[in-house]
Amino acid sequence: MSQHPAITVRDVSFEWNSGSVVLNHCSLEVPAGEFWMLLGTNGSGKSTLLRILADLLPRKSGAVAVNGQVGFVFQNPDHQLVMPTVGADVAFGLVEERLTVPQVRQRVTEALSLVNLQALQQRPIYALSGGQKQRVAIAGAIARHCDILLLDEPTALLDPESQTDLVQQVSELVRQRQMTALWVTHRLEELDYCDGAFLLEGGRVVDSGEPERLKRRLMSQG
Numbered sequence: 243m244s245q246h247p248a249i250t251v252r253d254v255s256f257e258w259n260s261g262s263v264v265l266n267h268c269s270l271e272v273p274a275g276e277f278w279m280l281l282g283t284n285g286s287g288k289s290t291l292l293r294i295l296a297d298l299l300p301r302k303s304g305a306v307a308v309n310g311q312v313g314f315v316f317q318n319p320d321h322q323l324v325m326p327t328v329g330a331d332v333a334f335g336l337v338e339e340r341l342t343v344p345q346v347r348q349r350v351t352e353a354l355s356l357v358n359l360q361a362l363q364q365r366p367i368y369a370l371s372g373g374q375k376q377r378v379a380i381a382g383a384i385a386r387h388c389d390i391l392l393l394d395e396p397t398a399l400l401d402p403e404s405q406t407d408l409v410q411q412v413s414e415l416v417r418q419r420q421m422t423a424l425w426v427t428h429r430l431e432e433l434d435y436c437d438g439a440f441l442l443e444g445g446r447v448v449d450s451g452e453p454e455r456l457k458r459r460l461m462s463q464g
């Protein structure tokens with residue numbers, strides 16, 4: 243395991259205003275430069291934890307350290323792609339950076355090449371498949387030079403072939419670009435592509451480590 247975690251969660255608790263407790267002294271560390279997955283039953287708090295890491299929700303107690311620029315990929319890409327074409331959407335994420343037009347073009351082209359979408363730069367978003375849309379969302383994060391990808395069930399709406407393509411692509415990106423990724427999933431076959439996994443239960447991590455072992459544990463539980 244790397245000396246320096248990219249993501250550290252220490253004793254984080256979270257409850258909704260209704261009093262329903264979602265995270266209960268939850269702790270985990272994701273090593274820098276690795277691809278980890280987050281598993282757990284429906285309602286176990288996976289999305290809540292990811293949103294706290296991205297500062298989309300405030301934690302109630304505990305500490306979080308995220309060492310790097312974060313890119314978030316939602317389950318439904320239609321919730322985050324806002325521009326009419328592929329190239330415009332990736333460029334849109336750069337509006338707050340002080341870049342010249344050629345620099346923006348170069349970032350967009352590079353990011354789209356990394357997710358194998360360079361040929362679709364002019365294509366309308368509505369004409370993309372679900373898997374292509376997820377890759378546009380990932381290209382947006384790469385163009386912004388994000389070091390850390392948080393992906394909330396990014397394959398939930400994809401067919402099995404696109405699902406495999408996406409998980410393979412993220413696994414390659416993590417290796418090539420020395421990124422760190424935390425990927426929420428219910429699909430145990432995706433564990434074949436990651437470096438490690440966490441199992442969330444009752445608001446805390448109850449098991450973590452080698453993906454193959456966690457896969458066997460969950461398969462034996464049915």
Ligand SMILES: Nc1ncnc2c1ncn2[C@@H]1O[C@H](COP(=O)(O)OP(=O)(O)OP(=O)(O)O)[C@@H](O)[C@H]1O
Nearest residue numbers: 258260262264282283284285286287288289290291
């Ligand atoms: N905006 C909200 N207000 C109140 N409760 C919420 C809200 N969003 C989620 N919850 C509740 O918080 C709990 C944890 O939800 P969360 O989405 O984090 O779980 P999850 O592990 O990602 O589940 P799933 O696998 O079904 O996506 C659930 O009981 C859910 O109903």
